[in-house]
Amino acid sequence: MPVDSISRDILRWYEKNARALPWRHPPGCTQAPDPYRVWLAEIMLQQTTVAAAGPYWLRFLGRWPTVQALAKADDADVMREWAGLGYYARARNLLAAARAISAAGAFPSTEADLRQLPGIGAYTAAAIAAIAFGEPATVIDANIERVVSRLFAIATPLPAAKAPISAALAPHVPRDRPGDFAQALMDLGATTCTPRNPRCLACPLSPHCAAHANGNPDAYPVKAAKRLRPKKQGLAWWIEHGDDIALIRRPPRGLLGGMPALPGTGWATDQPFHMPFEAEWRILPEPVSHGFTHFELRLSVACTTIAHRMAEIAGNPVSWISRKDIPAIGFPTLYARAAKAVLDQSHEQVIL
């Protein structure tokens, strides 16, 4: 079989330039990595930077060192540990998959079997199969899409370009080192074949690269135009009773699904403020600005103190949490910032 110069050159580059990551074995390592660790990393890394996922991976692994341990965890504990990382459906699917794997008695070891688990799609199934089990799967993530679309000057706009990209890459996957090959391409995309201003002079694949030869690597990959994000607004209610704060839990699916939250109005482009009951309300001078994937939110916060605690607010069941427990409640970032704004303000008043 002839030597594939593309896989040879990228693997050679990887020997010298692989990023040292806590879940990764060094290039050329003959010992297979623990599939649980690889899976946990891959889920956390979906649409998430290495820098953001790293501390979460270490904490999860310390608390739940095996898939069996994770399978026994309480849902609320897992959601609290995930708080701040975003895309909370990943955490719900992670736990569901852990329980399925634990019940099955063995970790799925093929791309096809991995693909059946919740939270594991085409990319993640191929990545785990290649990295943890040595299966010569064709791994395609956003980095590899960029590298391959430049390498072969594929002008079809994403996401339709996915199939031609996969077809172009598949013949180059080395059967003996598919995991290193995938990770090498991802590292190359992250450090060298970057979205803007790619460092072609430092790239081991530039001799093979059609976009480099054309002089316009920046033009790839071609992407469909994306819609602009609408601006929405809303009001959160910070309701104190003695030392306690009223919290709700968001519905199990959808935005911030299953996460603790402050009660409040809905969010919309022209959402009017209203209060859930008559009281003396004080509105914080500045709303909390928070960007979601498909809209931007300005969340104002209205504060009051009540004499008699209620079991529900605006139809939502309420739990009362002590002030000192707020930092450990596992708020998603939006509500963590809203709570901080309130607590910072009351702190100022004490000082003044």
Place this chain on the structure above:
DNA sequence: TAGCCGTGGTT
């Protein structure tokens, strides 16, 4: 298919 789904860093 395309919209939904978080957050923080980079340019």
Place this chain on the structure above:
DNA sequence: TAACCAAGGCT
């Protein structure tokens, strides 16, 4: 500053 982007999956 605003847009872009990240080891995507689900419906």
